[in-house]
Structure formats: structure tokens, C-alpha cells
Amino acid sequence: MENFFGFALPGVPYGCTYAIVAVGLVLTYQATGVFNFAFGGQAYAAAFVFTLLTQNEGWSGFPAFLVSVVVMSPLIGLAFDRFLFRKVGNSNTTAKLVISLSLLVGIPSLLPVIFGAQNLDDTATIFPFFNPNVVYFTVLQVPINGIYLSTITVTVVVLVALTALLRFTNLGLQMRGAVESRRLVQLDGVNSGRVVALAWAISSFMAGLAGVLLAPTFGNFQSDTYATLMVAAIAAAAWGLLRSIPIATAVGVLIGVVSTILKGYLPTSSIFFSAVLPSLPFFVLVAALLFLPGMRSLDMNRDPLATIDPPPPPTAAASRAPSMDRMIRRAWWVFFAVFVVSMLTWMPKTWEGVFNSGLALSTVLLSITLITGMAGQLSLFQGTLAGVGAFTSAQLANHLGLNMLVGGLIGALLAAAVAVVVALLSLRLRGLGLALMTLAAALLFDNTFFNDASITGGVSGLSLKEKWLGTSAFFNFNGHALFLLSLAVLAGCVLLVLQVRKGTVGRNLAAMRGSETAAAGLGINLTWQRIVVFALAGGIAGLGGVLVTIGAQVANSAQWSYSFSLIFIVLVVTTGVATVEGAIQAGIGFFVTSQLLTYLPGRFGGGSLVIVLFAFGAVQYAKHPEGVLEFQKRQGNMRFERLLFPKEYYALHPTEIAPGTNG
Amino acid sequence: MAEQALLSLRGVSKSFGGIHAVHDISFKVRAGESVGLVGPNGAGKTTLFNCVCGQLRFDQGEIMFDGTTLAGIPTFKRARLGIGRTYQKVEVFTDMSVRDHLMVAERSRCGEGRLWKDLLNMSKVSRQEMENVEATLDLVGISSMADTSVNALGLGHCRLVELARALAAEPKILLADEPSSGLDIHETAEVAAVLRTVQHERGTAILLVEHDLSMVGEVVDRTVVMDLGSLLAEGTFDEVMANPEVRHAYLGQMGAA
Numbered sequence: 003m004e005n006f007f008g009f010a011l012p013g014v015p016y017g018c019t020y021a022i023v024a025v026g027l028v029l030t031y032q033a034t035g036v037f038n039f040a041f042g043g044q045a046y047a048a049a050f051v052f053t054l055l056t057q058n059e060g061w062s063g064f065p066a067f068l069v070s071v072v073v074m075s076p077l078i079g080l081a082f083d084r085f086l087f088r089k090v091g092n093s094n095t096t097a098k099l100v101i102s103l104s105l106l107v108g109i110p111s112l113l114p115v116i117f118g119a120q121n122l123d124d125t126a127t128i129f130p131f132f133n134p135n136v137v138y139f140t141v142l143q144v145p146i147n148g149i150y151l152s153t154i155t156v157t158v159v160v161l162v163a164l165t166a167l168l169r170f171t172n173l174g175l176q177m178r179g180a181v182e183s184r185r186l187v188q189l190d191g192v193n194s195g196r197v198v199a200l201a202w203a204i205s206s207f208m209a210g211l212a213g214v215l216l217a218p219t220f221g222n223f224q225s226d227t228y229a230t231l232m233v234a235a236i237a238a239a240a241w242g243l244l245r246s247i248p249i250a251t252a253v254g255v256l257i258g259v260v261s262t263i264l265k266g267y268l269p270t271s272s273i274f275f276s277a278v279l280p281s282l283p284f285f286v287l288v289a290a291l292l293f294l295p296g297m298r299s300l301d302m303n304r305d306p307l308a309t310i311d312p313p314p315p316p317t318a319a320a321s322r323a324p325s326m327d328r329m330i331r332r333a334w335w336v337f338f339a340v341f342v343v344s345m346l347t348w349m350p351k352t353w354e355g356v357f358n359s360g361l362a363l364s365t366v367l368l369s370i371t372l373i374t375g376m377a378g379q380l381s382l383f384q385g386t387l388a389g390v391g392a393f394t395s396a397q398l399a400n401h402l403g404l405n406m407l408v409g410g411l412i413g414a415l416l417a418a419a420v421a422v423v424v425a426l427l428s429l430r431l432r433g434l435g436l437a438l439m440t441l442a443a444a445l446l447f448d449n450t451f452f453n454d455a456s457i458t459g460g461v462s463g464l465s466l467k468e469k470w471l472g473t474s475a476f477f478n479f480n481g482h483a484l485f486l487l488s489l490a491v492l493a494g495c496v497l498l499v500l501q502v503r504k505g506t507v508g509r510n511l512a513a514m515r516g517s518e519t520a521a522a523g524l525g526i527n528l529t530w531q532r533i534v535v536f537a538l539a540g541g542i543a544g545l546g547g548v549l550v551t552i553g554a555q556v557a558n559s560a561q562w563s564y565s566f567s568l569i570f571i572v573l574v575v576t577t578g579v580a581t582v583e584g585a586i587q588a589g590i591g592f593f594v595t596s597q598l599l600t601y602l603p604g605r606f607g608g609g610s611l612v613i614v615l616f617a618f619g620a621v622q623y624a625k626h627p628e629g630v631l632e633f634q635k636r637q638g639n640m641r642f643e644r645l646l647f648p649k650e651y652y653a654l655h656p657t658e659i660a661p662g663t664n665g
Numbered sequence: 666m667a668e669q670a671l672l673s674l675r676g677v678s679k680s681f682g683g684i685h686a687v688h689d690i691s692f693k694v695r696a697g698e699s700v701g702l703v704g705p706n707g708a709g710k711t712t713l714f715n716c717v718c719g720q721l722r723f724d725q726g727e728i729m730f731d732g733t734t735l736a737g738i739p740t741f742k743r744a745r746l747g748i749g750r751t752y753q754k755v756e757v758f759t760d761m762s763v764r765d766h767l768m769v770a771e772r773s774r775c776g777e778g779r780l781w782k783d784l785l786n787m788s789k790v791s792r793q794e795m796e797n798v799e800a801t802l803d804l805v806g807i808s809s810m811a812d813t814s815v816n817a818l819g820l821g822h823c824r825l826v827e828l829a830r831a832l833a834a835e836p837k838i839l840l841a842d843e844p845s846s847g848l849d850i851h852e853t854a855e856v857a858a859v860l861r862t863v864q865h866e867r868g869t870a871i872l873l874v875e876h877d878l879s880m881v882g883e884v885v886d887r888t889v890v891m892d893l894g895s896l897l898a899e900g901t902f903d904e905v906m907a908n909p910e911v912r913h914a915y916l917g918q919m920g921a922a
């Protein structure tokens with residue numbers, strides 16, 4: 003028994019930080035309807051600044067805590083509310099998710115751009131009177147040091163203060179009222195903007211706090227370490243159905259405690275120790291998603307006043323004048339021909355490599371166009387599926403000597419099969435629930451299969467021998483084989499997607515995206531639709547992964563971690579998730595931008611800035627759901643149209659008055 | 666003419682937590698008949714529709730449609746049996762043109778889209794389908810906006826699109842949930858005319874939830890009144906409206922407002 007507590011107690015501080023973030027998640031979700039993935043990034047940012055101040059600037063813990071957690075974190079939250087989430091319509095779940103995911107991706111990349119790359123490892127605790135290295139006393143042989151004491155004290159104080167705020171103050175009452183119906187609160191004459199802003203400030207403060215509390219427990223911390231914090235918090239919040247603060251707290255602490263207990267009892271050499279233990283939070287999350295009946299209706303509008311929602315305002319028509327359309331089409335074909343000829347003739351090797359990578363990535367991104375753009379299902383593990391294709395083909399090549407082209411097809415099939423399994427597991431989920439399930443799947447793969455050196459070749463990855471590539475053996479167009487292969491695969495996938503979109507299945511998918519309720523009410527079998535679209539998108543992602551592997555001649559698990567799945571979403575959302583062009587522009591644009599940035603000095607060339615740029619584009623999803631780039635293109639089109647084909651332009655836009663006609 | 670009931674509800678109940686949204690409701694709709702379902706806000710009309718269509722699972726009772734008992738059958742299969750509906754909170758397909766809305770309905774009536782047919786270019790729109798769609802567009806009077814995206818339409822037009830979409834699937838019964846809310850007087854009259862035409866020419870049964878009582882009076886053969894989840898009265902429109910309990914339920918609501 004003593005042993006048991008000896009294992010359990012060290013888990014409490016971890017559990018406390020999970021609980022704090024979980025409570026923050028519940029609070030924002032309830033008060034604003036935003037499920038804020040970005041808390042992971044915000045926790046990281048606070049810990050980063052805190053450590054920067056204590057380690058590099060020689061500050062002591064407390065003032066650094068004041069700056070990074072008490073001042074900076076709430077300000078970030080307020081900024082998010084003011085500039086991003088307040089502009090999103092109440093029922094626009096996808097926009098809220100996309101924005102918070104973009105922030106999760108963007109924040110950790112922004113930090114090195116602002117502060118330069120840092121090597122942070124020597125973290126202080128926040129209170130000078132709790133020394134991390136001093137053991138104050140022992141309980142059941144567990145040494146209780148400064149880290150332990152400060153974490154527990156701070157958690158208890160914060161949770162008690164929050165409960166008091168919600169229970170006993172007027173503002174807390176209004177915040178709980180906003181849970182029922184934001185408009186009901188408004189009708190009562192409450193300034194709901196203030197309530198929402200306060201919820202953001204408090205929950206962001208808590209995220210920052212959790213980050214700083216957790217920092218000393220890691221040696222050298224990286225943004226990925228905060229993924230565990232985030233998933234554990236999400237799992238805890240999910241068990242509270244994103245509603246109950248006590249349950250979220252309890253489950254958060256439990257996850258921390260159970261992890262250390264298992265760590266104590268499981269033999270260190272077993273597969274459970276190496277694979278299952280780090281995945282514990284994911285299992286807890288998946289269990290909530292699978293078994294809690296409430297997860298099904300997570301996104302359903304319980305708001306009794308929902309029916310009086312004003313309809314969304316009509317958006318500008320996306321139609322082009324026929325003459326303009328013809329001209330643009332021709333221009334594209336010319337551009338394409340010039341591109342192909344250039345690639346085959348004068349293009350420098352560096353840039354040919356850049357474009358080849360772009361084509362391969364475009365194939366992966368095309369799977370997002372299909373599943374998210376066309377079918378409206380937010381899948382956060384397309385990168386993982388690409389990885390499944392990549393490792394399968396690489397393994398088949400290395401072990402059986404199978405040609406990559408054949409192995410690639412098998413890999414794509416396997417990726418499709420994995421996608422179908424996840425689709426089957428999440429049949430009853432939609433919106434946020436589905437996003438969480440796919441994210442859990444991605445993290446699970448990262449921690450198990452992709453973390454297994456016998457499958458993915460460890461840190462250096464699986465290298466391919468030239469002869470397995472098949473490309474040079476089969477056909478060699480003066481070293482342009484890779485380009486031609488990538489182009490052919492991408493073109494094939496594009497044709498497939500376009501063909502599906504034109505047909506009955508595509509129309510049904512569009513219906514499902516528009517309204518699942520109405521689609522089912524017309525006799526469309528959503529279950530089957532989902533399985534089909536997951537399989538297709540999984541297969542395409544797998545093919546993309548194979549292409550990337552052929553190009554790089556190595557398959558590396560770092561390439562396909564969950565964070566890349568998220569980055570992929572951000573890329574496509576920026577250029578336009580609804581169109582096939584969007585995926586291609588995102589894929590090629592990403593590598594071209596990265597290449598161009600290498601010509602810039604130091605901190606801008608590190609690969610972070612390109613992600614920041616795209617994330618900046620993606621957070622504008624609420625205003626431009628068609629994609630910022632797509633929006634700019636439409637604007638440009640209209641300007642040209644007005645100049646070149648004024649007659650057709652004014653016929654299409656009857657509200658505008660042609661110059662020279664007196665109205 | 667003792668016709669077989671097309672839709673029959675027996676003792677249907679549904680509660681949310683402690684609220685009895687629908688309590689022990691029984692009534693029948695015969696084939697080709699038009700029935701009004703009225704009652705003040707919160708009476709449970711929409712909830713009842715959701716129970717019939719399968720968006721909600723009812724707690725007790727039995728719902729039979731065309732000889733099949735509906736409990737346990739998923740929504741899409743109920744739709745294929747011939748239940749069509751419109752929604753109080755409009756559910757149009759964002760970004761889709763009006764014509765495509767009807768095309769989805771037209772196709773889903775004939776069962777699943779086959780992926781291989783799409784891939785082999787074998788799922789082109791046939792002339793017959795085109796004509797069906799045009800006919801329904803004409804019937805509802807929205808041919809002029811056939812190629813417009815619903816995003817550019819106002820609430821009133823969206824309701825008409827929903828109506829047309831439901832009709833394009835050629836249901837045996839149409840459940841219409843407040844089709845005239847958000848419409849002006851002329852459009853309301855138009856919808857009433859469409860409903861009558863559909864009933865008379867296509868023989869579609871109609872269950873109409875509507876706040877505009879004058880419109881209900883024009884369209885229906887029979888009226889059922891609900892209040893606070895329970896059935897209050899049943900009979901012809903004039904009979905029901907003369908019922909003191911019904912007047913009280915309505916006046917009570919007005920008094921509170």
C-alpha cells in the first residue's frame with residue numbers, strides 16, 4: 003500500500019496541470035462555444051517567455067511569473083477574442099476549430115521568429131520560497147520538493163478562486179448563464195461581450211499558468227512536449243462533457259496519478275511501458291469519444307433561442323463572366339505547359355527539387371480538399387495516413403525488395419484501410435468529436451507505430467536504396483523521372499477527385515457538408531458516405547506519402563507527426579479548401595516560400611516563418627472561408643473583368659453601376 | 666371510405682431530462698390527407714416531427730408508416746420509405762445551387778450513388794431527371810433562381826428551396842415545419858397554393874405545422890392541437906378553433922407574451 007501511494011503521489015503535480023488546462027477548456031467552451039486547441043500553444047508560449055526571463059535575463063521566478071502568466075497570457079487571450087473569435091458566427095463550428103488549430107500551429111513557430119532559436123533548459127519555479135531543488139519533507143517516502151509544493155498550492159488556490167467566482171459573484175452567474183444561451187443573457191441586458199472577454203482572459207491565464215508549472219518538470223522543453231499536456235487536458239474536459247468543471251478537474255488529476263502508478267508497477271522492459279504508457283491520455287480521450295453518450299450531441303445546438311438566429315448574410319457570388327473564364331483557362335494551360343517544359347529543360351536542380359516536393363505535398367493536401375473541402379469532415383490525421391503509406395512502401399522495398407511503385411499502391415490501400423477503421427470507430431461523432439477522434443488517432447500512431455524503431459527506422463528513418471525506386475530503372479528522362487512520376491500521380495488524383503465531385507457521390511458529399519440533418523432526411527446514407535470519403539482520402543494521402551518518400555529517398559517519422567497533420571490543414575485552409583487548385587497552390591506554395599525564405603537572414607530562414615505566414619492566412623478563415631488566397635484571386639478577377647469585359651461584368655453584378663450611366 | 670392510415674402514432678412520448686416535450690400523442694394521417702398540427706410555442710410539434718423522421722429516438726409508443734413500424738429504423742431509410750420534411754430552422758446545403766438541391770433529392774429517391782458509376786462517367790443527369798426537377802422548380806415558383814447559390818438567398822427563399830427539395834423526392838407524406846415563417850403575405854399564399862396542388866395532383870399526404878392559422882385553415886382537411894406536449898383537441902379546423910381549451914392555450918400564450 004505504501005508502495006502504491008509512493009507511486010501515486012508524484013503524479014499529482016502533473017495531474018494538477020492537466021486539470022488547470024482542462025478547466026480552461028471547459029470555461030471557454032461554455033462561455034464562447036470555442037474549443038480552444040491553442041491553449042497548448044499558449045501554455046508553451048508562457049513557459050518559453052518565463053524560462054527566457056529566468057535563464058537568459060537572470061530574473062527571479064516571481065517577476066517572471068507576473069510578466070509571462072499574469073500579464074502576457076490574459077492579454078493573448080483577450081487579443082484572440084477581440085480580433086479573431088468574436089467575428090465568428092455562433093453556429094460556425096468549423097471556423098472556430100480551424101482558427102484555434104491554426105493558432106496551435108502558429109504560436110510555437112512564431113516564438114523562435116520573435117526571440118530567435120533558444121536552448122532553454124534551466125527552469126525556475128515561480129515562488130522564491132519554493133526551491134525546486136530542496137526537499138521540504140517526505141510523505142510515505144516520497145520527497146516533496148519545491149516544484150511539487152508550488153504546483154499543488156497554485157492549483158488549489160486557482161480552482162478555489164474560480165469556483166468562488168462562478169458561484170458567488172454576479173459575473174460568475176452571468177458566465178454560467180451564457181452556457182444556457184448567450185442571447186438569453188443578452189436579452190437580460192447583460193453585456194455579453196464583457197463576460198466572453200473575461201472567460202478568455204481567465205482561461206488563457208490558466209493555460210499560461212499550467213505551462214509555467216509544467217516547465218521545471220521537463221529537462222529541455224520543446225513544443226511537442228506540450229502535446230501531452232493538451233491531450234490529457236482534452237481528455238479530462240471530454241469526460242466532463244465540456245461542461246462539468248469538477249469532473250474535468252478530477253479526471254485531469256487522475257490521468258496524472260494513474261500514469262505514475264502504471265509507471266511504477268509495469269516492468270520497464272514491457273511493450274506496455276514503452277508504448278501504452280505515453281498513450282494513456284489518448285486512450286482516456288478515445289474512451290470518452292467512444293462510450294460517453296453525450297459526445298454525440300456535442301455540437302448540437304441546445305440553445306432554445308436557436309431558431310431565431312438570423313440567417314447568415316448572403317455572400318458575394320463566385321461566378322465569373324464566361325469570356326473571363328475562357329481567358330483564365332487558356333492562361334492556366336499556357337502556364338502549365340511553360341512549367342512542364344521549364345522543369346524538363348532549364349530549371350536549376352535546387353528548384354526542380356522544390357517543385358517536386360511541392361507536387362508530392364500537393365497530393366497529400368488533395369486528400370484534405372476531398373475530405374474537408376468537399377465532404378465537410380474535419381480530419382486531423384491526414385499526415386498520419388500519408389505516413390502509413392510511406393512506411394509501408396519503404397518496409398516492403400527494404401525487406402521484400404518490392405518496387406516502390408507497387409509497394410506504394412499497397413501502402414495507399416493500407417492507409418485507406420486505417421482511415422476506414424477510424425471512420426467506423428467515429429460513426430456517431432461529428433464536428434468537434436470527429437476532429438478529436440482523428441487527432442487522437444494521429445497521436446496514437448506517433449506514440450506507438452511511428453515511435454517503433456523496427457517500423458520507422460528510429461531517428462534517422464528508413465533509407466531507400468536507389469534500385470528500389472524503380473524510376474531510374476524503368477525510365478530515365480535525363481533525371482526528370484521523379485518530376486514526371488509526381489506529376490502523373492498528382493494528375494491522376496486530381497482527375498479522380500474532380501470525377502467524384504461531378505457525380506452523384508460528390509453531390510451527396512456536398513449535401514452532407516451543407517447539412518447532415520437534411521442530407522439524412524432526404525435518404526442519403528451518411529455512414530456509407532463517410533466510409534467512402536475516408537477511404538478515398540486515406541488512399542490519396544497514402545499515395546502522397548509514398549511520393550514524398552520516393553523524392554526524399556527516406557521515410558522519417560518526424561515528417562509525419564501529428565503536428566504536420568495540423569500544419570497541412572492550415573496550409574490548405576489558407577489557399578482555399580474548396581478547390582483542387584487550393585491544394586496544389588498550398589503544396590507548391592509551401593516549398594517555394596520556404597525556399598525563398600532561406601535567402602533571408604538567420605531566424606527568418608529556420609522554417610518557422612513559413613508556418614507562421616500560412617497560419618496567419620488561416621486564422622482569417624472566419625472572414626474568408628473560401629481561403630484568403632482564393633478571396634484575393636476573386637478580387638483580382640473581378641477587377642480584370644471590369645476592365646476587359648465590362649458588359650458581362652455589369653450583367654453579373656447588377657447592383658454595381660457602370661461608370662458613365664447616370665443612375 | 667375507410668382508408669388504411671398512412672402514418673399512425675400511438676402513445677408517442679419523448680422527454681428531455683425532466684421536460685415532457687411530447688407526451689402520449691396518438692393520431693393518424695390517411696394517404697392523401699392533409700392534417701394541420703398546431704399549438705403554441707414549445708408544444709412539442711418539432712420534437713414530434715423529429716421522432717417521426719428519426720432525428721430523435723422516442724421513449725415510448727409506436728409510430729407506423731405505410732405498414733412499417735419505424736422504431737429502430739435510421740433516418741435515411743425512413744426517408745426512402747417516403748417521408749419528406751422541411752425544417753423550422755432552415756437546413757439548406759450551403760454553397761449549393763438551387764437546382765442541385767433538387768437533384769440531390771431526385772437521385773436519393775432512386776437509392777445510393779455508386780462510386781464506380783461516377784468514376785466511369787456513367788452518372789450524368791438524364792433528360793427525365795432534368796424534367797422532373799424543372800417541374801418541381803416550376804411548381805414551387807423558384808425556376809428563376811435555379812442556378813443561384815443558396816448562400817445568396819434570403820430566409821424566405823430558402824424555405825421555398827427546402828419545400829421544393831422535399832417535394833422533388835416525391836414523398837408519400839410531407840411534414841412541413843412552419844413553412845411560412847419569414848415569408849411575406851404573397852409568398853405565404855403561394856406556399857398554401859403549392860401545398861394544395863401537391864395534395865390534389867400528386868396525392869401527397871401533408872402534415873403541416875404552422876403558426877399562421879388562416880393558412881392552416883385554407884390548406885388542411887383536419888387539425889390536431891397540441892399544448893405542452895399533450896394532445897388537446899382533434900377535428901376539423903373550425904371545430905378545433907371553437908374549442909374553449911384551445912382558445913385558452915393560445916390566449917394564455919398571448920397573455921404571457
Ligand SMILES: Nc1ncnc2c1ncn2[C@@H]1O[C@H](COP(=O)(O)OP(=O)(O)O)[C@@H](O)[C@H]1O
Pocket residue numbers: 304306681684686704705706707708709710711712713
Ligand atoms: N434537444 C432538446 N433538448 C432539450 N429540450 C428540448 C430539445 N428540443 C426541444 N426541447 C424542449 O421541448 C419542448 C418542445 O419543443 P419543440 O418541439 O421545439 O416545440 P414547438 O416546435 O412546438 O415549438 C420545449 O420545451 C423545448 O425547450
Ligand SMILES: [Mg+2]
Pocket residue numbers: 710711712753
Ligand atoms: Mg417548432
